[in-house]
Amino acid sequence: MPSSNDFPSANGPRPSTPTFFNNSFLNLEPGNPTMYESYWKKMGDKCTVVIKGSELLSYMTDENNVCWFMLPELNDAIERLHRLVGNAVTDGKHVVVGTGSTQLFQAALFALSSSDDSPQPLNVVAAAPYYSEYREEVEFLQSKLYKWAGDAHVYDKDEPCIEVVTSPNNPDGTLREPVVKKAKQGKLIHDLAYYWPHYTPITHMADHDIMLFTFSKCTGHAGSRIGWAIVKDKEVARKMTRFIQMSSIGVSRESQRRAAKLMEVVCESYENVKHIKSENFFHHSKDMLTEKWVKLREVVEQSVVFSLQKYPEGYCHFTGEISEPRPAFAWLKCNNGIDDCESYLRGLSIIARGGKRFGADPKYCRVSMVGKEDQFNELLRRLSNVTGNSKNEH
Amino acid sequence: MPSSNDFPSANGPRPSTPTFFNNSFLNLEPGNPTMYESYWKKMGDKCTVVIKGSELLSYMTDENNVCWFMLPELNDAIERLHRLVGNAVTDGKHVVVGTGSTQLFQAALFALSSSDDSPQPLNVVAAAPYYSEYREEVEFLQSKLYKWAGDAHVYDKDEPCIEVVTSPNNPDGTLREPVVKKAKQGKLIHDLAYYWPHYTPITHMADHDIMLFTFSKCTGHAGSRIGWAIVKDKEVARKMTRFIQMSSIGVSRESQRRAAKLMEVVCESYENVKHIKSENFFHHSKDMLTEKWVKLREVVEQSVVFSLQKYPEGYCHFTGEISEPRPAFAWLKCNNGIDDCESYLRGLSIIARGGKRFGADPKYCRVSMVGKEDQFNELLRRLSNVTGNSKNEH
Numbered sequence: 001m002p003s004s005n006d007f008p009s010a011n012g013p014r015p016s017t018p019t020f021f022n023n024s025f026l027n028l029e030p031g032n033p034t035m036y037e038s039y040w041k042k043m044g045d046k047c048t049v050v051i052k053g054s055e056l057l058s059y060m061t062d063e064n065n066v067c068w069f070m071l072p073e074l075n076d077a078i079e080r081l082h083r084l085v086g087n088a089v090t091d092g093k094h095v096v097v098g099t100g101s102t103q104l105f106q107a108a109l110f111a112l113s114s115s116d117d118s119p120q121p122l123n124v125v126a127a128a129p130y131y132s133e134y135r136e137e138v139e140f141l142q143s144k145l146y147k148w149a150g151d152a153h154v155y156d157k158d159e160p161c162i163e164v165v166t167s168p169n170n171p172d173g174t175l176r177e178p179v180v181k182k183a184k185q186g187k188l189i190h191d192l193a194y195y196w197p198h199y200t201p202i203t204h205m206a207d208h209d210i211m212l213f214t215f216s217k218c219t220g221h222a223g224s225r226i227g228w229a230i231v232k233d234k235e236v237a238r239k240m241t242r243f244i245q246m247s248s249i250g251v252s253r254e255s256q257r258r259a260a261k262l263m264e265v266v267c268e269s270y271e272n273v274k275h276i277k278s279e280n281f282f283h284h285s286k287d288m289l290t291e292k293w294v295k296l297r298e299v300v301e302q303s304v305v306f307s308l309q310k311y312p313e314g315y316c317h318f319t320g321e322i323s324e325p326r327p328a329f330a331w332l333k334c335n336n337g338i339d340d341c342e343s344y345l346r347g348l349s350i351i352a353r354g355g356k357r358f359g360a361d362p363k364y365c366r367v368s369m370v371g372k373e374d375q376f377n378e379l380l381r382r383l384s385n386v387t388g389n390s391k392n393e394h
Numbered sequence: 395m396p397s398s399n400d401f402p403s404a405n406g407p408r409p410s411t412p413t414f415f416n417n418s419f420l421n422l423e424p425g426n427p428t429m430y431e432s433y434w435k436k437m438g439d440k441c442t443v444v445i446k447g448s449e450l451l452s453y454m455t456d457e458n459n460v461c462w463f464m465l466p467e468l469n470d471a472i473e474r475l476h477r478l479v480g481n482a483v484t485d486g487k488h489v490v491v492g493t494g495s496t497q498l499f500q501a502a503l504f505a506l507s508s509s510d511d512s513p514q515p516l517n518v519v520a521a522a523p524y525y526s527e528y529r530e531e532v533e534f535l536q537s538k539l540y541k542w543a544g545d546a547h548v549y550d551k552d553e554p555c556i557e558v559v560t561s562p563n564n565p566d567g568t569l570r571e572p573v574v575k576k577a578k579q580g581k582l583i584h585d586l587a588y589y590w591p592h593y594t595p596i597t598h599m600a601d602h603d604i605m606l607f608t609f610s611k612c613t614g615h616a617g618s619r620i621g622w623a624i625v626k627d628k629e630v631a632r633k634m635t636r637f638i639q640m641s642s643i644g645v646s647r648e649s650q651r652r653a654a655k656l657m658e659v660v661c662e663s664y665e666n667v668k669h670i671k672s673e674n675f676f677h678h679s680k681d682m683l684t685e686k687w688v689k690l691r692e693v694v695e696q697s698v699v700f701s702l703q704k705y706p707e708g709y710c711h712f713t714g715e716i717s718e719p720r721p722a723f724a725w726l727k728c729n730n731g732i733d734d735c736e737s738y739l740r741g742l743s744i745i746a747r748g749g750k751r752f753g754a755d756p757k758y759c760r761v762s763m764v765g766k767e768d769q770f771n772e773l774l775r776r777l778s779n780v781t782g783n784s785k786n787e788h
Binding site: 033036038041046050053056099110136145216220243246248249252258265 | 424438500539637
């Protein structure tokens with residue numbers, strides 16, 4: 001039985017752990033960023049955090065900060081990282097830490113909708129294909145504050161809305177702008193989880209009202225459940241903080257401590273002129289992803305069944321290079337009259353997430369590119385071995 | 395301006411950090427368990443956790459567990475701790491870890507209400523005086539699944555409900571049973587945050603459908619945001635897990651690792667026969683709290699303004715002693731025609747949480763007993779110094 005979401009299904013028996021040996025299932029359905037583990041292994045002891053039993057007991061951390069449960073060292077590290085990369089403006093803004101950007105997305109919905117005067121729930125939209133989990137995160141508690149209103153492209157109600165702009169987009173890696181017309185457009189949440197130089201050229205400093213980032217996709221530490229929002233308006237930051245207080249009375253200090261440490265290691269390696277650039281985190285990760293994309297495109301170009309879109313090149317202010325994006329997911333399309341890419345891949349013992357979940361055509365499937373190398377090589381092998389796959393076949 | 399809840403107010407300017415020197419404010423409003431810090435300092439290196447940069451990256455932890463994001467070592471440590479203390483049955487039940495018991499409370503509301511067939515929101519009740527945050531946690535998202543219905547003592551609707559049973563109770567330390575009559579009573583959530591031997595005699599092994607515990611009140615590590623639920627029904631455990639997935643895609647692995655470590659240290663010290671009992675965590679903490687309660691009662695007994703209830707003694711199966719409870723909060727009552735205890739204490743530069751917030755008489759106030767020793771001594775000094783306070787005055 002396929003999982004109905006990123007993770008083990010809550011609604012029925014789960015499939016046994018997929019492995020990729022002997023044609024058993026290869027699970028590329030969640031975007032589990034385990035490819036970065038090898039990098040952190042190489043970094044060794046300088047990334048290690050040590051926490052004594054008597055540390056970090058208190059609920060309160062920084063009473064002078066709107067986000068009173070954030071460690072000052074994490075706030076500093078986040079601002080330092082954005083200054084290094086140049087991907088987002090933090091000056092004069094407020095940082096709010098969350099238990100992953102999932103919690104912050106909901107905190108933003110709460111902040112924007114609870115200050116809305118309308119007695120009706122505020123409509124939440126995102127342009128299809130949109131991140132598959134937004135819908136359920138909006139709907140699962142049946143809040144009277146906000147409700148899911150689907151694809152932003154076709155939103156035509158004369159009511160204000162919240163538009164979630166995901167750029168680069170999950171699942172398809174494209175760069176995005178808001179699509180709802182200004183007149184109706186109420187408020188924007190920019191989900192910039194993948195706006196990092198390993199995934200895409202950093203073409204500009206993002207400067208929006210609410211920008212969401214996650215440690216999971218930045219350095220690969222998904223288990224830490226650390227996300228952060230950069231928020232222009234103090235009152236919105238305060239309400240988001242309030243949401244996180246009501247939801248979980250703050251965010252793990254151990255994870256905050258570790259996230260700060262790892263961000264500092266990344267920044268220090270770039271600031272150390274003796275360091276070889278290609279061995280620094282973003283450059284190393286960019287090279288790994290570039291190699292994967294080259295290999296995947298080679299396989300897909302030989303195929304009559306599959307295709308992948310091309311991305312426009314861009315100049316990256318961080319690396320000083322012109323390159324194509326290297327998204328965290330492949331948005332694979334089935335051709336040749338195959339209408340259901342997810343089922344087709346399942347026939348190849350590959351688990352991926354079908355287009356329908358993203359409000360898109362089931363001809364598409366999202367396949368993780370951030371798993372471990374042996375998983376990825378097995379993906380290539382299985383895609384290449386499709387009967388009738390090769391354009392060169394007779 | 396008083397904080398409107400446990401923590402810095404989201405609705406206006408916050409008061410400057412209260413300190414307790416020179417009659418500036420002494421903040422005993424939140425139950426911030428910093429008194430335990432001194433114990434953990436004494437324990438030294440054996441409580442230290444060390445986490446490498448390459449560890450704990452994955453979203454998934456244990457695919458064989460209903461709660462797939464829980465570290466197996468934490469599951470083991472939780473069961474071991476309950477076996478040691480004898481305060482809750484874990485055999486044949488499911489452990490669900492949460493970002494504090496705050497998240498688990500909401501996960502339980504979701505699990506119980508989303509399986510309810512009624513089109514109406516399920517009523518949530520608790521017997522007054524009830525924990526001040528339940529109401530807002532139920533209400534803040536305006537869910538159509540559940541709604542706050544107030545004091546369980548006066549609940550008389552012919553509709554099913556969820557009753558939260560907090561035992562020992564926050565704020566007043568009493569032992570509790572459900573109060574809603576069986577016929578109407580739908581479902582129960584037992585919040586057993588304070589059912590540990592430093593706070594109260596462990597008179598029996600609790601064995602309820604959903605039992606909530608929190609690391610914050612057990613060992614004092616509130617900053618870790620670790621709570622756990624012990625759940626009888628697998629489907630309920632699955633739905634609670636699903637809630638935590640939707641809300642934050644799991645729980646910090648760093649905090650889980652550390653909670654497991656500290657629980658193991660507690661268990662090992664009891665299992666080591668060479669260890670002096672009074673130096674083990676629960677015994678040491680019990681002695682600290684006993685001393686505080688003796689001192690507080692001495693001051694209050696001399697007072698004509700304040701009074702405290704007496705608690706019945708009980709036999710503790712864990713310590714083998716008969717004793718009174720030593721609650722984490724004093725539920726202080728003002729007499730002598732003083733109607734508003736919170737304001738009265740504020741006149742003494744003591745910040746505490748007024749009875750109204752707990753659905754109770756404003757003559758009462760909740761005062762934290764789990765802060766640091768110097769804070770507590772200052773509380774005693776201020777309470778003793780009240781003009782006309784002493785029964786022996788002429």
